[in-house]
Amino acid sequence: MSLRSATGAVFRRELQLFAKRKSDWANPLVFFLIVCALFPFAVGSESERLKLIGIGVIFVGALLAAMLSLPRLFDEDARDGSLELMLTSTEPLAALILARVAALSLALGVALAAVTPVFALFYALPFDVAGMLAISVLMAVPTLLLIGAIAAALLVSARGGAILTAVLVLPLTVPTLIFGAGAALKVLYGESPMAELALQAAFMLLALALCPLAAAAALKISTD
Amino acid sequence: MARTEQQSNEKFGGRWFWRYASPATFYPVAGMIEKLCWVAAIVLAAIGLYIGFFVAPTEATQGEVYRVIYIHVPAAWMAMVIYLAMAFWAATGLVLGTRLSFMMSHALAPTGAIMAVVALITGSLWGRPTWGTYWVWDARLTSTLILFFLYVGYMALVAAFDDKKKGDRASALIALVGAINVPIIYFSVNWWNSLHQGSSVRPGSSSMASTMLTAMMVMTFAFWAYCIAASMYRLRTEIIERERNAAWLPAAVKEASK
Numbered sequence: 314m315s316l317r318s319a320t321g322a323v324f325r326r327e328l329q330l331f332a333k334r335k336s337d338w339a340n341p342l343v344f345f346l347i348v349c350a351l352f353p354f355a356v357g358s359e360s361e362r363l364k365l366i367g368i369g370v371i372f373v374g375a376l377l378a379a380m381l382s383l384p385r386l387f388d389e390d391a392r393d394g395s396l397e398l399m400l401t402s403t404e405p406l407a408a409l410i411l412a413r414v415a416a417l418s419l420a421l422g423v424a425l426a427a428v429t430p431v432f433a434l435f436y437a438l439p440f441d442v443a444g445m446l447a448i449s450v451l452m453a454v455p456t457l458l459l460i461g462a463i464a465a466a467l468l469v470s471a472r473g474g475a476i477l478t479a480v481l482v483l484p485l486t487v488p489t490l491i492f493g494a495g496a497a498l499k500v501l502y503g504e505s506p507m508a509e510l511a512l513q514a515a516f517m518l519l520a521l522a523l524c525p526l527a528a529a530a531a532l533k534i535s536t537d
Numbered sequence: 538m539a540r541t542e543q544q545s546n547e548k549f550g551g552r553w554f555w556r557y558a559s560p561a562t563f564y565p566v567a568g569m570i571e572k573l574c575w576v577a578a579i580v581l582a583a584i585g586l587y588i589g590f591f592v593a594p595t596e597a598t599q600g601e602v603y604r605v606i607y608i609h610v611p612a613a614w615m616a617m618v619i620y621l622a623m624a625f626w627a628a629t630g631l632v633l634g635t636r637l638s639f640m641m642s643h644a645l646a647p648t649g650a651i652m653a654v655v656a657l658i659t660g661s662l663w664g665r666p667t668w669g670t671y672w673v674w675d676a677r678l679t680s681t682l683i684l685f686f687l688y689v690g691y692m693a694l695v696a697a698f699d700d701k702k703k704g705d706r707a708s709a710l711i712a713l714v715g716a717i718n719v720p721i722i723y724f725s726v727n728w729w730n731s732l733h734q735g736s737s738v739r740p741g742s743s744s745m746a747s748t749m750l751t752a753m754m755v756m757t758f759a760f761w762a763y764c765i766a767a768s769m770y771r772l773r774t775e776i777i778e779r780e781r782n783a784a785w786l787p788a789a790v791k792e793a794s795k
Contacts, residue, residue: 460714463710463711463714464711467694467707467710467711468697471697471698472697473697474697477690477693477694477697480686480689480690480693481690481693481694481711483686484683484686484687484690484722485714485715485718485722487683487722487725487726488718488721488722488725491725491726491728491729492725495729516721519721523717527710527713527714530710531707531710534703534706534707534710535703535707537702537703537706
């Protein structure tokens with residue numbers, strides 16, 4: 314089996330699972346919706362105030378929703394034995410992990426980005442800001458999942474894995490958060506968001522280069 | 538690339554430094570370093586605090602309150618330095634498979650976290666009279682806070698594994714991931730801060746009186762000594778805990794407690 318067909322198979326399998334099990338993508342979206350709906354109750358519903366916090370709330374909400382999907386990267390595979398197959402494969406583990414994360418980022422990123430503009434209306438944000446926020450979310454989800462894959466791989470079926478994954482990963486998402494929300498803020502203030510987008514793209518590429526290798530090492534450690 | 542301790546043993550077995558990779562050899566050495574550093578820490582802190590509080594002049598704009606720098610600045614430096622040291626021993630452990638390196642890394646983490654907390658608390662106590670608030674989202678404060686989160690994550694990960702060997706390697710990997718991220722986070726936060734906030738009062742931007750500088754340097758060495766002593770103490774505790782079934786341990790502990 315060549316590398317290409319192996320990664321292709323992993324990629325397709327992940328997408329098929331995603332399409333079959335509706336809860337996998339529906340639950341993060343519902344979670345995202347509820348988080349976004351909770352804040353106005355806490356801070357008040359004046360549209361000026363909502364506009365100020367909206368970008369941050371939506372971005373953090375999307376981040377947390379993606380975070381919650383991290384355990385599904387490896388946990389279920391560890392239970393049903395397909396993780397063992399991945400580990401014993403002759404193909405490089407990092408490439409297989411990259412294929413998995415790519416499929417999850419594609420499915421989850423598109424889903425979260427698609428609903429982001431709708432939620433932006435909750436917060437009285439103009440359409441151009443809502444659009445930029447959707448692009449930002451689409452770019453941030455792969456970075457987050459790539460970093461998160463390292464923690465998820467370390468904590469495959471460990472006790473308290475979900476909360477510990479969040480503790481490990483969330484501090485590392487600060488740069489993505491700054492420039493992801495920053496791009497939308499720039500649009501809100503009528504400036505060009507290109508610098509923020511470029512930096513976000515740079516983080517994504519850096520994560521793309523390093524994280525699969527680290528995640529492969531992590532998986533080998535935790536399943537040793 | 539990564540070896541097991543056994544393989545490293547075969548490769549480096551005869552070299553002089555390799556002896557100290559063994560917990561049995563290093564345990565008494567750590568005890569000696571610890572004693573020396575406790576003495577150095579106490580003496581240097583006494584000198585440094587004396588110069589800082591009684592000899593150094595009152596600062597022109599901030600008055601007496603600036604004297605917190607003699608604690609604050611060394612603590613902030615140590616918080617950063619210890620993370621680097623921790624990552625270094627984690628990397629050494631991953632490459633050579635030496636269990637003492639992992640133990641060193643674990644022993645450093647709580648001291649680093651304490652230093653970050655000390656820097657944050659003294660920073661906010663200083664901020665209240667000078668900035669008028671306990672907390673500002675200043676770039677340096679924020680990155681120290683995130684550094685503290687990284688320490689906490691590392692320690693939580695060490696604690697999450699029942700299998701010590703697995704926990705060693707897992708936490709070492711996270712320490713390295715953190716070490717790569719620290720500069721990225723630092724520069725991001727710097728830029729974020731400058732985008733969103735006007736310039737805040739920057740401590741220490743004016744040139745310092747030479748006694749102030751002397752006091753700060755002495756305090757910095759005191760903090761170094763304290764951190765080394767505290768981590769050596771923790772390292773020895775960890776060695777006792779992990780090697781509790783080793784034949785050499787009872788005699789070494791008895792020797793050390795004499």
